[in-house]
Amino acid sequence: MSEPLRLDGVDFAHDGRPVLRGLDLILPAGTITALMGPSGCGKSTLIALAAGLLTPDAGRVARRCTRLGIVFQDPALLPWKTALGNVGFALRGLDLGAAERRARAVAMLDAVGLGPGDAGKYPRQLSGGMRQRVALARALAVEPDLLLCDEPFAALDAEPRRALWQLLRDIRDRTGLTMLVVTHDRDEARTEADCLAVMADGRITQSGQPGA
Numbered sequence: 001m002s003e004p005l006r007l008d009g010v011d012f013a014h015d016g017r018p019v020l021r022g023l024d025l026i027l028p029a030g031t032i033t034a035l036m037g038p039s040g041c042g043k044s045t046l047i048a049l050a051a052g053l054l055t056p057d058a059g060r061v062a063r064r065c066t067r068l069g070i071v072f073q074d075p076a077l078l079p080w081k082t083a084l085g086n087v088g089f090a091l092r093g094l095d096l097g098a099a100e101r102r103a104r105a106v107a108m109l110d111a112v113g114l115g116p117g118d119a120g121k122y123p124r125q126l127s128g129g130m131r132q133r134v135a136l137a138r139a140l141a142v143e144p145d146l147l148l149c150d151e152p153f154a155a156l157d158a159e160p161r162r163a164l165w166q167l168l169r170d171i172r173d174r175t176g177l178t179m180l181v182v183t184h185d186r187d188e189a190r191t192e193a194d195c196l197a198v199m200a201d202g203r204i205t206q207s208g209q210p211g212a
Protein backbone atom coordinates (compact mmCIF):
# COMPACT_ATOMS: atom_id res chain seq x y z
CA MET A 1 0.00 0.00 0.00
CA SER A 2 1.39 3.43 -0.89
CA GLU A 3 2.19 5.92 1.84
CA PRO A 4 0.51 9.32 1.52
CA LEU A 5 3.45 10.85 3.39
CA ARG A 6 7.00 9.70 3.84
CA LEU A 7 10.02 11.57 5.20
CA ASP A 8 13.44 9.98 4.77
CA GLY A 9 16.54 11.29 6.52
CA VAL A 10 15.25 14.85 6.70
CA ASP A 11 17.57 17.55 8.05
CA PHE A 12 16.33 21.09 8.62
CA ALA A 13 17.87 24.10 10.34
CA HIS A 14 16.16 27.39 11.25
CA ASP A 15 18.67 30.24 10.81
CA GLY A 16 21.59 27.81 10.96
CA ARG A 17 20.26 26.09 14.11
CA PRO A 18 19.57 22.41 13.43
CA VAL A 19 16.00 21.41 14.33
CA LEU A 20 15.48 18.14 12.45
CA ARG A 21 18.36 15.68 12.10
CA GLY A 22 17.87 12.63 9.94
CA LEU A 23 14.15 12.39 10.64
CA ASP A 24 12.24 9.43 9.21
CA LEU A 25 8.46 9.14 9.27
CA ILE A 26 5.90 7.13 7.32
CA LEU A 27 2.15 7.66 7.48
CA PRO A 28 0.32 4.51 6.35
CA ALA A 29 -2.76 5.20 4.22
CA GLY A 30 -6.01 5.60 6.13
CA THR A 31 -4.39 5.93 9.56
CA ILE A 32 -4.38 8.66 12.18
CA THR A 33 -0.91 9.31 13.59
CA ALA A 34 -0.51 11.42 16.72
CA LEU A 35 2.78 13.34 16.86
CA MET A 36 4.11 14.14 20.32
CA GLY A 37 7.26 15.70 21.69
CA PRO A 38 8.45 18.43 24.04
CA SER A 39 7.79 22.06 23.24
CA GLY A 40 10.30 23.39 20.72
CA CYS A 41 11.43 19.96 19.49
CA GLY A 42 10.33 20.73 15.93
CA LYS A 43 6.78 19.39 15.52
CA SER A 44 5.49 22.50 13.71
CA THR A 45 8.63 22.51 11.57
CA LEU A 46 7.92 18.90 10.61
CA ILE A 47 4.32 19.81 9.69
CA ALA A 48 5.57 22.71 7.51
CA LEU A 49 8.04 20.40 5.75
CA ALA A 50 5.36 17.73 5.30
CA ALA A 51 3.08 20.36 3.74
CA GLY A 52 5.80 21.58 1.39
CA LEU A 53 5.91 25.02 3.01
CA LEU A 54 9.59 24.45 3.91
CA THR A 55 12.22 22.58 1.93
CA PRO A 56 14.53 20.10 3.67
CA ASP A 57 18.26 20.88 3.80
CA ALA A 58 18.89 17.18 3.24
CA GLY A 59 16.77 14.06 2.84
CA ARG A 60 13.43 13.67 1.11
CA VAL A 61 9.78 14.48 1.70
CA ALA A 62 7.41 12.45 -0.51
CA ARG A 63 3.70 13.26 -0.56
CA ARG A 64 1.27 11.13 -2.48
CA CYS A 65 -2.03 12.90 -2.14
CA THR A 66 -4.54 14.65 -4.33
CA ARG A 67 -5.81 17.19 -1.83
CA LEU A 68 -3.90 18.35 1.21
CA GLY A 69 -5.61 19.88 4.25
CA ILE A 70 -3.68 21.82 6.89
CA VAL A 71 -4.79 23.09 10.29
CA PHE A 72 -2.17 25.45 11.70
CA GLN A 73 -1.52 26.02 15.40
CA ASP A 74 -2.90 29.53 14.93
CA PRO A 75 -6.27 29.23 13.12
CA ALA A 76 -5.14 31.97 10.67
CA LEU A 77 -8.67 32.93 9.59
CA LEU A 78 -9.36 35.83 7.22
CA PRO A 79 -10.59 38.55 9.62
CA TRP A 80 -12.78 40.25 7.02
CA LYS A 81 -14.75 37.10 6.28
CA THR A 82 -17.33 35.34 8.44
CA ALA A 83 -16.86 31.74 9.56
CA LEU A 84 -18.96 30.69 6.57
CA GLY A 85 -16.95 32.98 4.28
CA ASN A 86 -13.67 31.52 5.52
CA VAL A 87 -14.74 27.96 4.79
CA GLY A 88 -16.35 28.94 1.46
CA PHE A 89 -13.19 30.77 0.40
CA ALA A 90 -11.16 27.57 0.73
CA LEU A 91 -13.57 25.89 -1.71
CA ARG A 92 -13.06 28.44 -4.49
CA GLY A 93 -10.31 26.33 -6.06
CA LEU A 94 -12.72 23.44 -6.56
CA ASP A 95 -15.06 23.05 -9.48
CA LEU A 96 -18.22 23.85 -7.52
CA GLY A 97 -21.03 26.34 -8.08
CA ALA A 98 -21.68 29.06 -5.49
CA ALA A 99 -24.73 27.28 -4.04
CA GLU A 100 -22.84 24.00 -3.70
CA ARG A 101 -19.88 25.77 -2.08
CA ARG A 102 -22.18 27.40 0.41
CA ALA A 103 -24.02 24.15 1.18
CA ARG A 104 -20.77 22.30 1.74
CA ALA A 105 -19.40 25.05 3.99
CA VAL A 106 -22.63 25.13 6.06
CA ALA A 107 -22.58 21.33 6.43
CA MET A 108 -18.90 21.27 7.47
CA LEU A 109 -19.38 24.03 10.03
CA ASP A 110 -22.36 22.15 11.40
CA ALA A 111 -20.25 18.96 11.60
CA VAL A 112 -17.65 20.72 13.77
CA GLY A 113 -20.40 22.10 16.02
CA LEU A 114 -21.01 25.57 14.61
CA GLY A 115 -24.64 26.19 13.68
CA PRO A 116 -26.23 28.96 11.61
CA GLY A 117 -25.91 31.47 14.46
CA ASP A 118 -22.14 31.14 14.53
CA ALA A 119 -21.57 30.70 10.80
CA GLY A 120 -22.34 34.38 10.21
CA LYS A 121 -19.90 35.64 12.84
CA TYR A 122 -16.50 37.17 12.12
CA PRO A 123 -13.35 35.65 13.69
CA ARG A 124 -13.15 38.46 16.27
CA GLN A 125 -16.65 37.50 17.48
CA LEU A 126 -15.67 33.85 18.02
CA SER A 127 -13.87 32.24 20.96
CA GLY A 128 -10.46 30.64 20.46
CA GLY A 129 -12.06 27.19 20.43
CA MET A 130 -14.66 28.28 17.87
CA ARG A 131 -11.93 29.71 15.64
CA GLN A 132 -10.15 26.36 15.82
CA ARG A 133 -13.37 24.65 14.78
CA VAL A 134 -13.64 26.96 11.76
CA ALA A 135 -10.02 26.19 10.82
CA LEU A 136 -10.79 22.47 11.01
CA ALA A 137 -13.97 22.89 8.96
CA ARG A 138 -12.01 24.85 6.35
CA ALA A 139 -9.40 22.09 6.06
CA LEU A 140 -11.99 19.30 5.91
CA ALA A 141 -14.32 21.05 3.47
CA VAL A 142 -12.00 20.43 0.52
CA GLU A 143 -12.28 16.69 1.26
CA PRO A 144 -8.55 16.15 1.66
CA ASP A 145 -6.93 12.76 1.41
CA LEU A 146 -4.04 13.92 3.62
CA LEU A 147 -4.68 16.15 6.65
CA LEU A 148 -1.91 17.74 8.73
CA CYS A 149 -3.06 19.27 12.03
CA ASP A 150 -0.86 21.23 14.43
CA GLU A 151 -2.54 21.09 17.85
CA PRO A 152 -5.98 21.60 16.30
CA PHE A 153 -7.92 21.38 19.58
CA ALA A 154 -5.61 23.18 21.99
CA ALA A 155 -8.25 25.79 22.91
CA LEU A 156 -11.06 23.28 23.45
CA ASP A 157 -12.28 21.47 26.54
CA ALA A 158 -12.20 17.69 26.91
CA GLU A 159 -15.75 16.96 25.74
CA PRO A 160 -15.67 18.93 22.47
CA ARG A 161 -12.19 17.52 21.82
CA ARG A 162 -13.59 14.00 22.04
CA ALA A 163 -16.45 14.92 19.72
CA LEU A 164 -14.05 16.33 17.12
CA TRP A 165 -11.76 13.30 17.33
CA GLN A 166 -14.87 11.17 16.73
CA LEU A 167 -15.67 13.31 13.68
CA LEU A 168 -12.13 12.81 12.34
CA ARG A 169 -12.35 9.07 12.86
CA ASP A 170 -15.76 8.92 11.16
CA ILE A 171 -14.38 10.81 8.15
CA ARG A 172 -11.33 8.55 8.11
CA ASP A 173 -13.58 5.45 8.15
CA ARG A 174 -15.73 6.85 5.35
CA THR A 175 -13.05 8.28 3.07
CA GLY A 176 -9.73 6.65 3.98
CA LEU A 177 -8.27 10.03 4.96
CA THR A 178 -4.72 9.86 6.35
CA MET A 179 -3.90 12.23 9.22
CA LEU A 180 -0.95 13.54 11.20
CA VAL A 181 -2.10 15.32 14.36
CA VAL A 182 0.22 17.13 16.78
CA THR A 183 -0.96 16.83 20.37
CA HIS A 184 0.53 17.38 23.82
CA ASP A 185 -2.03 15.07 25.41
CA ARG A 186 -0.66 11.53 25.81
CA ASP A 187 -4.01 10.07 26.91
CA GLU A 188 -5.66 11.57 23.86
CA ALA A 189 -2.94 10.17 21.60
CA ARG A 190 -3.44 6.73 23.16
CA THR A 191 -7.20 6.63 22.91
CA GLU A 192 -7.86 8.49 19.66
CA ALA A 193 -4.98 7.72 17.27
CA ASP A 194 -3.99 4.52 15.45
CA CYS A 195 -0.27 5.28 15.59
CA LEU A 196 1.93 7.35 17.86
CA ALA A 197 5.16 9.03 16.76
CA VAL A 198 7.33 10.63 19.44
CA MET A 199 9.92 13.27 18.58
CA ALA A 200 13.11 14.11 20.45
CA ASP A 201 16.50 15.45 19.42
CA GLY A 202 15.32 16.25 15.91
CA ARG A 203 14.07 12.80 14.98
CA ILE A 204 11.31 10.29 15.62
CA THR A 205 12.54 8.23 18.54
CA GLN A 206 9.49 6.02 19.00
CA SER A 207 6.69 4.98 16.66
CA GLY A 208 4.01 2.34 16.59
CA GLN A 209 0.62 1.61 18.06
CA PRO A 210 -0.13 3.99 20.94
CA GLY A 211 -0.86 1.22 23.42
CA ALA A 212 2.31 -0.76 22.58
Ligand SMILES: Nc1ncnc2c1ncn2[C@@H]1O[C@H](COP(=O)(O)OP(=O)(O)OP(=O)(O)O)[C@@H](O)[C@H]1O
Nearest residue numbers: 014015019037038039040041042043044045046073
Ligand atom coordinates in the same frame (compact mmCIF):
# COMPACT_ATOMS: atom_id res chain seq x y z
N1 LIG B 1 10.64 30.72 11.67
C1 LIG B 1 11.57 30.37 12.57
N2 LIG B 1 12.74 30.99 12.60
C2 LIG B 1 13.70 30.64 13.49
N3 LIG B 1 13.56 29.65 14.39
C3 LIG B 1 12.40 29.00 14.41
C4 LIG B 1 11.33 29.32 13.50
N4 LIG B 1 10.30 28.49 13.75
C5 LIG B 1 10.69 27.69 14.76
N5 LIG B 1 11.94 28.00 15.16
C6 LIG B 1 12.70 27.31 16.23
O1 LIG B 1 12.80 25.95 15.86
C7 LIG B 1 12.61 25.11 16.99
C8 LIG B 1 11.43 24.17 16.74
O2 LIG B 1 10.24 24.95 16.68
P1 LIG B 1 8.82 24.29 16.39
O3 LIG B 1 7.82 25.40 16.40
O4 LIG B 1 8.91 23.45 15.17
O5 LIG B 1 8.66 23.36 17.69
P2 LIG B 1 7.35 22.64 18.28
O6 LIG B 1 7.76 21.28 18.69
O7 LIG B 1 6.22 22.75 17.30
O8 LIG B 1 7.03 23.53 19.55
P3 LIG B 1 5.62 23.76 20.34
O9 LIG B 1 5.21 22.42 20.90
O10 LIG B 1 5.98 24.72 21.43
O11 LIG B 1 4.64 24.31 19.36
C9 LIG B 1 12.42 26.04 18.19
O12 LIG B 1 13.66 26.17 18.82
C10 LIG B 1 11.97 27.33 17.56
O13 LIG B 1 12.39 28.42 18.35
